Amino acid sequence: MSKSFDIIGDIVIIRSIPDNSYTLRELKTFGQSLLDSHKNIKTVFFQSSSVEGTFRLRKLDYILGEKKTRTFHKENNCVFSVDIEKCYFSPRLSHERWRIVQKVMPKEVIVNMFAGVGCFSILIAKWNEFTKGYSIDINPTAISFMKNNIRINRVFGKVIPLLGDAKIILKNKLSSMADRIIMPLPEKAFEYLPSAIISLKKSGGWIHYYDFEHGKKTSYVLDKIKFKVSKKLNSLGIDFNISTSRIVRSIGPNWYQVVLDIHILKIPDSF
Ligand SMILES: C[S@@+](CC[C@H](N)C(=O)[O-])C[C@H]1O[C@@H](n2cnc3c(N)ncnc32)[C@H](O)[C@@H]1O
Structure with missing residues (x-):
């Protein structure tokens, strides 16, 4: 059977492969082989739906081991407490x-519009001493885990958790103040692009824009997203330059998650 799985802390999630269905017996056998070969794993789940809904959650079927959905996941000297059933998290x-952490400069103000349990913001704060991050999510459970993660990673005051719709928060509380905006929600990034610009300083800054795109050739996929975003920014009168476009990961046959690093050079006063 498929060897596709994710390890989050001490929990393993077996993922389905398109056009493949597994019996419970097959899942238990594979799960047991994972428990035997990874001594740190305590629980095995099967992901039985895609990531869905506003909170980006997936349906998990219990297969083996300790019955729990909360764990601690380590990544680049940070620890993230997460409930994999109630919050989005992807190793x-x-x-x-890590790529974004390395781009941040001292004293930057960063806004993550779709922050989950706070991974981007906390990693940035931990590795870049003099920064301030505003970390927004609409899922109250994700915000409560984020608050705990801020505490356990000792970045209190450097990462500010904010509960609500990013569009409303940026307009009402965070306009014209950010140097860098992270938009890790491909389903909404295009719609929320004008809100990201509202939050950037008038002198400009960076937007890390994530999107999904279909296509046989990756070069075609990147060109398609660049064209779509450029057209939108031009229509808004924004002076910009797309410095990087890259495939983050493949999420299905001829289907990709893409990131654009957009350098916003100037924002019209009327914006
Ligand atoms: C793909 S996840 C974020 C992943 C996270 N940045 C990470 O690295 O783990 C997207 C998040 O956006 C949140 N979300 C969805 N709609 C939102 C909105 N309108 N405003 C703010 N957050 C939203 C979801 O609750 C979810 O936690």
Whole structure:
């Protein structure tokens, strides 16, 4: 059977492969082989739905081991407490999170519009001493785990958790003050792009924009997203430059998660 799985702390999630269905017996056999070969794993789940809904959650079927959904996951000297059933978390984004951490400069003000349990913001605060991060999520449980993660990673005061819709929070509380905006919600990033610009300083800054796109060739996929975003920014009168476009990961056959690093050079006063 498929060897696709994610390890989050001491929990393993077996993932389905398109056009494949497994019997419970197959899942238990595979789960037991994972428990035997990874001594730190205590629980095995099967992901029986895609990531869905506003909070980006997935349905998990219990297979083996300790019956629990809360765990602690270590990543680049940080520890994240997470309930995998009630909050979004993906270890597959760790490379991308680290890439962004390395771009941040001292004294930057950073806004993560879709922060989950706070991974991007906490990693940035931990590795860049003089920064301030505003970390927004609409899921109250994710915010409560984020608050705990701020405490256990000792970044209190450097990461500010904010509960609510990013669009409303940026407009009412965080306009014209950020140097860098992170938008790790591909389903909403395009719609929320004008809100991200509202939050950037008038002198400009950076937007890390995530999106999904279909296509056989990755070069075509990147060009398609660049075209879509450029058209939108041009229509808003924004002076910008897309410095990087890259595939973050493949999420299905000919289907990709993409990131654009957009350098916003100037924002019109009327914005
Ligand atoms: C893909 S997850 C974020 C992943 C996270 N940045 C990480 O590295 O683990 C997207 C998050 O956006 C939140 N969300 C969805 N709609 C939102 C909105 N309108 N405003 C703020 N957060 C939202 C979801 O609750 C979810 O936690």
